[in-house]
Amino acid sequence: MDKAKMICVALCAMPLPVAAQTDSVSKGVHLQEVVVAGDMVKREVDYINCIPTPKQRKHAHSGFELVRNMMLAGVSVDAGNGVITTPAGIATLYINGSKASVREITTLRPKDILRVEYYDMPTGKYANDKAVMNYIVRNYTSGGYTQVDAMQGVGYLKGDYNLISKYSLGHYNVNLWAGSSVQNPKVYSESTTDYLLDNPIRKQESSYDTDLKAVGRYVDASISRRTERTTWMLRGGIEVSTSRDDVLKGSLVYTGYTAPLVFANNVLERDKTVKPSLFLYYNRNFKGGKSFECSLNGYYARNTYKRNTLEDRAFVSDVNEDYTYLNFHTSYMLPLPKENNLTFSLIEFLKISQDEYRGSSPSLQHLRTSESLFFVDYTKRWGRKLMLVVRPGVSFLAYKLRGEQQVTHFAPRFHTMFSWSPAKQQALQLFFALGNTFPTLNTVNAAEQQIDRVLVRRGNPTMDNSTLLGPALTYTLNFKKWSALLSANYEYMSNAIANVYLRDNDRLINTYSSDTRYHQCQLLLSATWKPVSDFNVKWDGGYEYYCVTGAADERLGCCYARLGANYFLGDFSLSASARTARKDLVGCQEQIHLPFCYDLSGEWSHGNLSVVVTTRNPFMQGNERRRSFIAPNYQFFGRKVSELDNSFASVKVAYSLDYGKKVNRSPKYESKAAESSILK
Structure with a gap:
């Protein structure tokens, strides 16, 4: 291992949380393996298209950890509590355009994630969200x-x-x-x-x-x-x-x-x-x-x-x-x-x-x-x-x-x-x-x-x-x-x-x-x-x-x-x-x-x-x-x-x-804590 890299890791290594929310597959997008030649993070009109590298996928064990490994500017991830924070607020989570729970993202298998669409200006079906992290994953049939x-x-x-x-x-x-x-x-x-x-x-x-x-x-x-x-x-x-x-x-x-x-x-x-x-x-x-x-x-x-x-x-x-x-x-x-x-x-x-x-x-x-x-x-x-x-x-x-x-x-x-x-x-x-x-x-x-x-x-x-x-x-x-x-x-x-x-x-x-x-x-x-x-x-x-x-x-x-x-x-x-x-x-x-x-x-x-x-x-x-x-x-x-x-x-x-044939990993379900009106 290069000594300069070792020194940088020792002095600077500190991962930060990232915010995740939605993207929609309702547009009829074909989910195929992505072969990337160029930028892994690309700005589109109303969202940022984020393609993880093979090593970022390999060393992540949930959708939250994958976004954290991608290190998007302005996005912080609290993988332990299942929260992705953006400058606009907490991101809403989606899988292939369908709203997902924290548990679903927690147990999402990174190797099945093709890309992540980060909507910092949500529109259309995401219009009522402050920000959206949409995980585009492979769909299997058996x-x-x-x-x-x-x-x-x-x-x-x-x-x-x-x-x-x-x-x-x-x-x-x-x-x-x-x-x-x-x-x-x-x-x-x-x-x-x-x-x-x-x-x-x-x-x-x-x-x-x-x-x-x-x-x-x-x-x-x-x-x-x-x-x-x-x-x-x-x-x-x-x-x-x-x-x-x-x-x-x-x-x-x-x-x-x-x-x-x-x-x-x-x-x-x-x-x-x-x-x-x-x-x-x-x-x-x-x-x-x-x-x-x-x-x-x-x-x-x-x-x-x-x-x-x-x-x-x-x-x-x-x-x-x-x-x-x-x-x-x-x-x-x-x-x-x-x-x-x-x-x-x-x-x-x-x-x-x-x-x-x-x-x-x-x-x-x-x-x-x-x-x-x-x-x-x-x-x-x-x-x-x-x-x-x-x-x-x-x-x-x-x-x-x-x-x-x-x-x-x-x-x-x-x-x-x-x-x-x-x-x-x-x-x-x-x-x-x-x-x-x-x-x-x-x-x-x-x-x-x-x-x-x-x-x-x-x-x-x-x-x-x-x-x-x-x-x-x-x-x-x-x-x-x-x-x-x-x-x-x-x-x-x-x-x-x-x-x-x-x-x-x-x-x-x-x-x-x-x-x-x-x-x-x-x-x-x-x-x-x-x-x-x-x-x-x-x-x-x-x-x-x-x-x-x-x-x-x-x-x-x-x-x-x-x-x-x-x-x-x-x-x-x-x-x-x-x-x-x-x-x-x-x-x-x-x-x-x-x-x-x-x-x-x-x-x-x-x-x-x-x-x-x-x-x-x-x-x-x-x-x-x-x-x-x-x-x-x-x-x-x-x-x-x-x-x-x-x-x-x-x-x-x-x-x-x-x-059987491999499938995208089942999400680990976790809903939010129950609200209460009790005066404590």
């Missing part, structure tokens, strides 16, 4: 495979174990997914809370023996049929997740009373969700390039939450919730002359929650929310250099809380994009969006929870809907060995939700207010260098500034940088990444300081067997996260040292057995 993989952590209890099986027969595909995961990191924390009453009270907490365990299990199955004209899919399953966040040993001290109150810090917290789900999908392509698509995604969740804080008396939260979620989406795409098109979209969201609060503050809450959206998307192209997208629409929001009047809000929506490509390697893009949203479910209620001897948390059913607007600009350069991206965007939200703290004699009431304005500015510079096919380097740097006024008053600015590199050598690969310490604003008020982190990984892959060894933050034990929250009548400062942020290693082994 055979199948079964795959098992297991990841085991070293340093604390962490494991992820999965079984995936797929069989194809003619136009039909049957998939089965099953698996479980567990993690139980140790956490040490200490915090100081000031309740600024007429007679101020200070609460000092520490915990040095914790039990923070989360367990998840799932079983899912799907059947689908794909022809040149029609695609349909039926998928269903059940997921069970349990977690506990217990403080077994620690100290709790109140000062400000006549004499200090000293207790052992003892908190028992339990969460459990049982969630059966169902997903239906149908797509029909017509002559002349017209297409119709509809989907129904729904689940029912039985959520239980229990929290017991023991001081000189017990403060108990005990909530049972029945939660129903439905999302219906339909669109019709109509091609127009000169490669222009018109798309009509209708979207409906329905959420119903029934919460029974027991314990210290019993109550019964029923909340029904719905959102109806209608959009018309018009795309106009002038050759291969200019494109304009105009997307007007309307939104109707409604929510009804038991015992309260129904709240409705009818508002316009508007989104426009403009792209100019002066040369095939360059693109300048301008964006503007106007939207609206209603308050989050767990704040719009009349429930009340006693947190400790001073603090009472209470919902607010009378908050206003929010208006959002955001202009943005992106400039990209793509050459054979290097690429770069410069992005700037601004986001404004009126009637953002903030925590407010009201005095009530010797109690402090924590409730919510929508009398808040939220501003966020972001600047991102990203560059990728690929001097040879075996060695890739990527760097991201940026600046973020937050400004919150009204019910909350916050200012926060932060610079950050990330560096990553991959090196491929036959059956082996090495990668590394690092991220500087940074600050972030959660919600409108909570400041979080994240520590510096880095990771190293080595992988061996041969045939259907692969072994990956990963180490995160080796030789580090003192990494801590710090939190601060300052509001009128309330202050909080805390720090937490967790095994999640310090030295950790894992080993992952994956093996697949093919039978």
Whole structure:
């Protein structure tokens, strides 16, 4: 191995996350093996065509890892959580033009992926997505495979174990997914809370023996049929997740009373969700390039939450919730002359929650929310250099809380994009969006929870809907060995939700207010260098500034940088990444300081067997996260040292057995966590 390469790997190796979303095969594209002579990343009018190299495919074991190995400028991939982030936001995932789940992309076999279409200006059937990563894969008509993989952590209890099986027969595909995961990191924390009453009270907490365990299990199955004209899919399953966040040993001290109150810090917290789900999908392509698509995604969740804080008396939260979620989406795409098109979209969201609060503050809450959206998307192209997208629409929001009047809000929506490509390697893009949203479910209620001897948390059913607007600009350069991206965007939200703290004699009431304005500015510079096919380097740097006024008053600015590199050598690969310490604003008020982190990984892959060894933050034990929250009548400062942020290693082994003719690997199914309106 060349010494210069070795030095570069040692100093710069740090892989970064990448964002993935959609592309459509509804245009009747023939999926054949791609033989590339030229650029592997090529700018088209409204998307970037990304063709992975054989080594990038060989040393990836999921669709997320493949996009990460490709190192697209401005795109970051969190393969562990299944998230691809772009300058426009989180990318939506597709396989051959059909919307895909995180599990499907996680278990997608890279050697079956012909290319990835990255839509940074989604139009047509993707018009309602912020960005799209569409995986174009081979389709097979017979055979199948079964795959098992297991990841085991070293340093604390962490494991992820999965079984995936797929069989194809003619136009039909049957998939089965099953698996479980567990993690139980140790956490040490200490915090100081000031309740600024007429007679101020200070609460000092520490915990040095914790039990923070989360367990998840799932079983899912799907059947689908794909022809040149029609695609349909039926998928269903059940997921069970349990977690506990217990403080077994620690100290709790109140000062400000006549004499200090000293207790052992003892908190028992339990969460459990049982969630059966169902997903239906149908797509029909017509002559002349017209297409119709509809989907129904729904689940029912039985959520239980229990929290017991023991001081000189017990403060108990005990909530049972029945939660129903439905999302219906339909669109019709109509091609127009000169490669222009018109798309009509209708979207409906329905959420119903029934919460029974027991314990210290019993109550019964029923909340029904719905959102109806209608959009018309018009795309106009002038050759291969200019494109304009105009997307007007309307939104109707409604929510009804038991015992309260129904709240409705009818508002316009508007989104426009403009792209100019002066040369095939360059693109300048301008964006503007106007939207609206209603308050989050767990704040719009009349429930009340006693947190400790001073603090009472209470919902607010009378908050206003929010208006959002955001202009943005992106400039990209793509050459054979290097690429770069410069992005700037601004986001404004009126009637953002903030925590407010009201005095009530010797109690402090924590409730919510929508009398808040939220501003966020972001600047991102990203560059990728690929001097040879075996060695890739990527760097991201940026600046973020937050400004919150009204019910909350916050200012926060932060610079950050990330560096990553991959090196491929036959059956082996090495990668590394690092991220500087940074600050972030959660919600409108909570400041979080994240520590510096880095990771190293080595992988061996041969045939259907692969072994990956990963180490995160080796030789580090003192990494801590710090939190601060300052509001009128309330202050909080805390720090937490967790095994999640310090030295950790894992080993992952994956093996697949093919039978019959080879097929594209079945996706490992994973749906999003169930929502909840529980006030915690």
